[in-house]
Every structure is written in structure tokens, then in C-alpha cells.
Amino acid sequence: MSKPAPSGSITVLAGPTAVGKGTVSTFVRDNYPEVSLSVSATTRSPRPGEIDGVHYHFLSQEQFEQYIEQGAFLEWATVHGLNKYGTLKHTVEEAAAAGKRVLLEIDLQGARQVREALPGAHFVFLAPPSWEELVARLTGRGTESPEEQQRRLETARLELAAESEFDQTIVNEHVDVAAAELVQSMGIAPRTA
Template sequence: MAVSRLTVLAGPTAVGKGTVSADVRARYPQVWLSVSATTRPPRPGEVDGVHYYFVDGAAFDAMAARGELLEWAVVHGRNRYGTPRGPVLEQLAAGRPALLEIDLAGARQVRAAMPDARFVFLAPPSWEELERRLVGRGTEDAEERARRLATARIELAAESEFDHVIVNDEVHRATDELIEVMGLTRR
């Protein structure tokens, strides 16, 4: 089977990357969604190995030192996130469409390592809506929200680095656009 093309979905905090990715998977189960490793603790309802691989700092450092991460970064000045390399390469070699849902720094690293990947920026309809979504999530305290919003301003300024920009004004519409960009058809 031919090698598939990797799609990288990035965007600021609370823009809905996880929601859009989940919608893609619900409608197109053939799409493989990468599971990142992180040093942050799980949020309520998150399951290790499903939502993230929750690891301590030492385990994360060991993965990075062994070259096991396609990309990794310190996000919001606090926790580390990274994409395990092996599973991505295995899925692509098997011809399965693969989707990475990562931050800006990670997308830049993937671009350096895999320039033929498809890079998609998920943007909010407005700054005010992004703030509303972050506050409405209720998973971060005021200090963490401020840190994430400061990072979001930087991330939004990098929109032009991406091959495609999708505004997440409505989840199913944004998913439809991402599916079109990925060239997916129902199986």
C-alpha cells in the first residue's frame, strides 16, 4: 500500500482542535489520530493512552533523548508535549491517513522533519470567542488562562505559516473543510 500523507492540525488553545479531531474520527474511523505524550496531569475524564500518554518528566526526557519523539515542546511555559515518532511512521507506511493535533512549536518541528506533510491552522472566529471558549471550558485557573491567552496571541500571528486555514465557527462545518483538505472519502 502507498505511503499516506500526514496532516498536521495546529491552532491556539481552546480553538477546538480536539473537538474537530474527534469529529473527523467519528465520521472517518480510518483516520489515525496520534496520541501525544505529556507531562501535564490528566483533566477529568481523560484516559492514559487514549487522550494522552501521561508521563513524568524523567520518562519524557528519556523519550526525547532516544529520538523517540517526532516533535516536542514546552507548552504555555509549563508542561511538555510530544508526538511519539514510531506510531506515526507505522501508520503512514501502512497507507492509513494520519492526523496530528499539536501546537505551533510542534508543527514547526514536523515541518522541518516532514516537509511534505499537510499543515492546517485552526483559527477561532474572533479573539472574544477564543476567550469565551477557554473560560467556558473551566479546566484552568485564572493564572493558567492568562498564560494560555498570551501564547494564543503568538500562535495566531503564525497563521500564514500554514498551507490551509480553517475557521472553527461551527464544528461540523470546520470538520467538513478539514476532511476536504485531507482528501478523505467515506469507506
Template sequence: MVATRARLTVLSGPSGVGKGTVVAEVRRRHPEVWVSVSVTTRRPRPGEVDGEHYHFLDAEAFDHLVATDGLLEWAEYAGNRYGTPRAPVDEQLALGLPALLEIEMQGARQVRATAPDAQLVFLAPPSFEELASRLTGRGSEPAEVIERRLAIARAEMAAVGDYDVVVVNDDLARAADELVLLLTAPPAG
């Protein structure tokens, strides 16, 4: 894969839309695509590998990255912090190759503020009803948690206008291929 210009592409969308699934399919179909690995202060879950799923840091190391502008974006969620290390992304772009971030919408807004040339891609469900079905179909959370997630998802979907491109996740292979095309396409304008 050869890009006409190195570009930073950010993929985000509402909870349950399938961001991780689409990125995994991109990696499966296009192993040459580079995807940033986030840092987190949370403990590894069973089966997670440091440097593959996340870079697991203690609070002091995370604080150092924040203090030294070592993160493109970061946020706290459920008592843990998550962020995108700046150096690996800068290295990828310096090589003239595209970089892909899979992050939440709050992080996408931070990237837009610090890297205005970044391409923001909103991964959308085929419909809100389909998203609700995906969230309730997990069966892993109580009804009040699902309702809270759906309320957040409504607000997140209303922010679609903040993004440069919308990719609808109605067919996994097509969505993955569309994302790869966006990574390699020359910037508009």
C-alpha cells in the same frame, strides 16, 4: 477512506479554538481516521486511559525517546513534557494511510522542520472576539491567566502564514468534514 497518497497532517491553533472538539467530531463522524496519541510525563487525570488519551511515561522513558530520535516533536508545558511518538506515525504512513496530529504550534514548527512535506492546518476561530469569549466563558481561570492566554493567542493567530491551510471553526460538523477532506486530498503541486 482511501488516500491518493499517505500524508502527515498537523492540526494546531490558539488555545480555546476547539482543536480537541474538532478532532473528537472527526473521530465520531469518520472513525476510520487515525489520530496520533501523544506521550506525556504528566500523571493521568481522572477518567484518562493510558494509550487512548495519552501514553503516560516516566521522565526516564521520555528521555530515552528524545535521545533515540523517537519523537517527531516535543515540548515542555507547565512542568510536564509532551511529544508525538515517531514510530506509530511512520507505520501509518508506510501503510499508505494519512496520519493526523493534534499538537500545539511549537510542535507544528518542529514537525515542519523534520517533515517538510507535512501539511500544516491552522484551526482559526471565527474572530478574535469569539476566541476571547470562549476563553472567558470557561470560567475556570482568573482574569490574569485569561489575559495571558489572550496575549499568546494574538501572537499565535499572527503566525497563520506559517500554515498551508486555514480551517475556520465556526461550524463543528463542517470544520470536521473539511479536515477529513484535507487528510485525503492529493498534495498540491
């Protein structure tokens, strides 16, 4: 059992593609205002219903490259060989300086970079209930082509093998339960229904 993260600290949530990191993070954002959810930047196109600045900061390749050159990212990576994702330093630093508990929802590559930059952060691995459930979630959302689904599943196998690098594992069988476990690990009492 891991100890809760201290106030004003940073928690990194990572896990394989389609495990529900975004869904759990959104639940936390909507139900736990004391948590500051870091909004990642990406070069991928918005999915239906996604809002710039809320779900992601959607950037062009050129904008993203400028931020890299300026050293503006805490971490960044090219994911699935296609799009870039990154966490802007200033958003994390401002929230942590204000004493907020900061949640970074990022991929495995980004989590490894954050561990190098911020070894005192708390690292949580979000796992699927089973491989079959992960495949069903990825194919069921219908936002990627069959080729992209296959690429993501190949990446997911590698990501699942990295679970031991994390301080804690939470199985995402039910979003509300996974979110409650996550905020509890951040030192916040989960809400009761």
C-alpha cells in the same frame, strides 16, 4: 484553495489554545475511521474524562525526558512554560506505512518542528471565529486557573500571528463543519447528515 493531501500522507492540525483542536480531532476520530489520529504524549495531568492512550499518553517528567534522550519524538515542546507535549515517531511511521492518512493535532512549536522533519506534510491552521470567542472558550471550559488562562491567552496571541505559515486555514465555528473541511483537505469525502 489547497490541493488534497495524498493517501498515506500526514496532515498537521495546529492553532491557538482553546480553539478546539482536540474537539475537532475527536470528532474526526469518532466519525472518520480511515484517519489515524496520532495520540500525543504529555506531562500534564489528565483533565476529567481523559483516558490514557486515547486522549494522550500521560507521562511523568522522567519518562518524557527518557524518550527525548532516546530520540523517540518526531516533535516535542514545552507549552505555556509548564508541560511538555510530543508526538512519538513510531506511531506516525507505522500508520503512514500502512497507507493511512495520519492526523497530528499539535501546537505551533510542534508544527514548526514537523515542517523541518517532514516538509511534505500538509499544514492546517485551525482559527477561532473571533478573539472574543476564543477567550470565551478558554474561560468557559473552567479547567485552568485565572493565572493559567492569562498565560494561555498571551500565548494565543503569538499563535494567531503564525497563521500565514500554514497551507490552509479552517475557521472552527461549528465542530462538524470544521471536521468536514479538514477531512476533505486530506482527500476524504465528508459525511453527509
